[in-house]
Amino acid sequence: MIVRLTYSPEVVEKPVLAEVILKTGVPINILEAKVNAQKGELVVSIPAKGKTLEQILGFFKEAGVITQKFTQILQIDFNKCTSCGACISPCPTRALRFSLDWTLEFDEEKCVACRTCVNACPVKAIAVP
Amino acid sequence: MLVNNILTNYIIEYMEEFYSTRYLKRIGKLSHTSNIFTCLPILDGQKILEVNILSESGKTETIRTIDEINEKIRKGDAVVLTAEEMIRLVESSGVDVAAKEVDVVTSGTFGAMCSSGVFLNFGHSDPPIKMTQCWLNDVPVYKGIAAVDGYLGATVLSETLGFEYGGGHVIEDLVSGKEIQLRAESYGTDCYPRRHIETTITIDDLNQAMLLNPRNCYQRYDAATNSTDRVLYTYMGTLLPNYGNITFSGAGQLNPLCKDPNYETLGIGTRIFLGGGIGYIIGEGTQHNPITGFGTLMVKGDLKQMSSRFLRGSSFYRYGVSLYVGVGIPIPILNEKIASTTAVKDENIFVSVKDYGIPSRPDLRPSVKKVSYADLRSGKVEIKGKGVPSSSLSSYKMAVEISEVLKKWIQDGRFLLTAPVEKLPKQSVVKPLEIRKKEPKVSEIMRTNVITANPDDDVKEIAKKLVEKGIDHLPVVDGARKLEGIVTSWDLARALASDKKRLEEIMTKKVITVFQNESIDVVARKMAKHNISGVPVVDKENHVIGIVTTDDISKKLVGGRTTI
Numbered sequence: 001m002i003v004r005l006t007y008s009p010e011v012v013e014k015p016v017l018a019e020v021i022l023k024t025g026v027p028i029n030i031l032e033a034k035v036n037a038q039k040g041e042l043v044v045s046i047p048a049k050g051k052t053l054e055q056i057l058g059f060f061k062e063a064g065v066i067t068q069k070f071t072q073i074l075q076i077d078f079n080k081c082t083s084c085g086a087c088i089s090p091c092p093t094r095a096l097r098f099s100l101d102w103t104l105e106f107d108e109e110k111c112v113a114c115r116t117c118v119n120a121c122p123v124k125a126i127a128v129p
Numbered sequence: 130m131l132v133n134n135i136l137t138n139y140i141i142e143y144m145e146e147f148y149s150t151r152y153l154k155r156i157g158k159l160s161h162t163s164n165i166f167t168c169l170p171i172l173d174g175q176k177i178l179e180v181n182i183l184s185e186s187g188k189t190e191t192i193r194t195i196d197e198i199n200e201k202i203r204k205g206d207a208v209v210l211t212a213e214e215m216i217r218l219v220e221s222s223g224v225d226v227a228a229k230e231v232d233v234v235t236s237g238t239f240g241a242m243c244s245s246g247v248f249l250n251f252g253h254s255d256p257p258i259k260m261t262q263c264w265l266n267d268v269p270v271y272k273g274i275a276a277v278d279g280y281l282g283a284t285v286l287s288e289t290l291g292f293e294y295g296g297g298h299v300i301e302d303l304v305s306g307k308e309i310q311l312r313a314e315s316y317g318t319d320c321y322p323r324r325h326i327e328t329t330i331t332i333d334d335l336n337q338a339m340l341l342n343p344r345n346c347y348q349r350y351d352a353a354t355n356s357t358d359r360v361l362y363t364y365m366g367t368l369l370p371n372y373g374n375i376t377f378s379g380a381g382q383l384n385p386l387c388k389d390p391n392y393e394t395l396g397i398g399t400r401i402f403l404g405g406g407i408g409y410i411i412g413e414g415t416q417h418n419p420i421t422g423f424g425t426l427m428v429k430g431d432l433k434q435m436s437s438r439f440l441r442g443s444s445f446y447r448y449g450v451s452l453y454v455g456v457g458i459p460i461p462i463l464n465e466k467i468a469s470t471t472a473v474k475d476e477n478i479f480v481s482v483k484d485y486g487i488p489s490r491p492d493l494r495p496s497v498k499k500v501s502y503a504d505l506r507s508g509k510v511e512i513k514g515k516g517v518p519s520s521s522l523s524s525y526k527m528a529v530e531i532s533e534v535l536k537k538w539i540q541d542g543r544f545l546l547t548a549p550v551e552k553l554p555k556q557s558v559v560k561p562l563e564i565r566k567k568e569p570k571v572s573e574i575m576r577t578n579v580i581t582a583n584p585d586d587d588v589k590e591i592a593k594k595l596v597e598k599g600i601d602h603l604p605v606v607d608g609a610r611k612l613e614g615i616v617t618s619w620d621l622a623r624a625l626a627s628d629k630k631r632l633e634e635i636m637t638k639k640v641i642t643v644f645q646n647e648s649i650d651v652v653a654r655k656m657a658k659h660n661i662s663g664v665p666v667v668d669k670e671n672h673v674i675g676i677v678t679t680d681d682i683s684k685k686l687v688g689g690r691t692t693i
Contacts, residue, residue, distance in 0.1 A: 082239065082441060082453065082527055088508075088520035089374035090367040097508070102526040120367040122241065122443035122453070122522070 007040030237531030240523025295450030298442030381502030396549025402457030405436030
């Protein structure tokens with residue numbers, strides 16, 4: 001599950017992520033990070049599901065970090081999409097690929113909403129709402 | 130080895146026949162699968178260094194004629210296979226059986242084809258106008274022809290929307306039946322008094338809308354990658370830094386010209402699938418380069434019959450607009466040799482991976498690797514020991530669909546084959562454009578007495594040096610004059626304010642540099658792009674040999690002409 005973590009000025013200097021990893025033993029991966037003295041925003045991939053995931057999100061919330069799950073990150077208009085593949089190799093997280101019949105496939109779990117594919121699409125079939 | 134020698138001799142004979150001995154220096158890598166073999170001869174002369182010509186065996190005795198095939202099509206008896214199906218049949222039953230059984234193989238391709246456009250006739254208004262300038266949805270139409278004729282090219286940008294909308298999009302909107310804003314200007318004449326017109330049109334209002342594409346259907350196309358440390362936005366799509374990805378274009382084993390690489394059935398008058406309607410090959414395309422296996426087609430067809438499923442306006446981010454065109458061509462299986470070429474697979478069609486990080490003309494871009502379409506389509510290609518993701522820009526899925534639609538048309542008796550009036554030329558050479566007017570180069574305006582500093586130098590001392598010499602840019606070099614960084618007067622002002630001591634702490638380490646043989650034009654664009662006012666000139670080993678600043682350029686070049 002890809003999650004955006006937003007740190008307020010009050011918690012931005014605390015090692016919240018490290019504490020959660022130590023507490024749960026789940027190897028959370030940082031995909032994107034924008035951190036300064038005022039604010040922090042991380043996009044992380046949490047390799048967990050169900051109760052474990054909810055528990056991890058709970059730890060972040062307790063520490064004062066706002067969590068937001070990425071769902072419906074990309075909207076691909078398959079009426080417009082020609083399955084050309086122009087978005088596939090530029091995707092940094094390999095969230096886009098071909099199925100066996102060469103139709104474009106999207107793996108939401110892997111997407112970090114970086115918008116690279118939005119620009120790469122020649123027919124404007126991809127949007128990030 | 131013996132088999133290889135026989136094949137080599139065969140290819141040499143074959144190639145001497147078609148490509149004349151002066152091109153042929155020696156045969157390179159050779160491989161063969163079933164009855165098809167591929168060779169990579171190294172050619173010299175005409176500046177062609179590496180070439181990939183598809184050759185094939187197979188008997189050339191006529192099995193059937195086009196008239197006989199058409200007779201079968203009329204009766205509904207013709208055996209038609211898509212190129213994918215033909216590949217499978219030849220693999221399972223052999224080329225001799227396939228040649229006997231199959232009458233027609235259908236090919237297809239769907240990719241961005243920039244050399245496309247449409248001739249339009251708007252009809253006369255009352256009072257009439259001799260349109261000298263014309264726009265459709267703010268996209269300029271070429272008006273250097275008769276009063277109400279125009280040519281709308283696929284790559285023209287909208288004057289109001291820029292990269293978002295252009296000629297290709299207008300063509301798609303026309304085909305979709307959408308209403309289009311027409312605006313035109315004129316100087317007014319006795320016979321054409323009107324000077325301005327503004328109205329709306331749809332494709333039904335036009336007398337003619339003729340898709341006429343000077344270059345479509347490239348036989349194959351070199352793939353693209355990027356060695357630099359920044360993202361490149363090109364007509365080959367988004368290219369990530371440090372060989373971050375590979376993009377490629379072309380239908381490979383479905384491409385029409387790859388299915389008949391000897392152009393035995395293709396030429397002027399060949400009836401084809403074009404944009405969802407019926408079209409014709411009207412000759413070889415521009416930059417047709419059969420010697421190197423990069424043939425192209427010029428095609429035309431009635432836009433009014435076409436469909437926006439197979440004609441799509443497109444925008445390449447920070448590059449421009451184009452048109453995705455669907456082309457499908459039936460290949461009549463007249464003999465065993467043609468049957469064998471229609472079964473050529475992605476594994477046997479090779480292209481180079483070119484480095485778009487070097488901003489040279491296409492044939493001078495360094496080739497990083499030779500790969501097959503099968504390698505490219507596998508999604509990963511190894512470059513410098515690293516698995517690099519590769520993906521297409523043209524749609525293989527749509528290419529398959531086109532080959533299937535064309536197959537259906539033929540099976541239904543709606544599409545008859547034609548013999549070309551004249552076959553595509555097999556010998557023509559693509560020449561580069563020579564620049565005959567003298568163009569100022571970096572070496573002519575750079576200053577060679579460059580003042581440099583060392584990483585360990587004291588910030589204050591260096592600030593003093595800059596003021597004394599009246600310069601703004603100071604390359605930082607090591608003992609061997611290799612470039613390590615650069616500091617500007619602005620960096621120094623900031624350093625002094627923040628109390629930093631050593632130059633190394635404040636210098637910019639990622640330096641934009643130029644070579645002395647680059648043209649000033651390119652360097653000026655580089656500086657504007659990176660918003661900098663000076664660049665060190667380095668040699669291949671990154672030694673500083675000069676410096677160029679915007680001041681040098683503006684002082685020494687007046688009105689684009691060098692005064693030195």
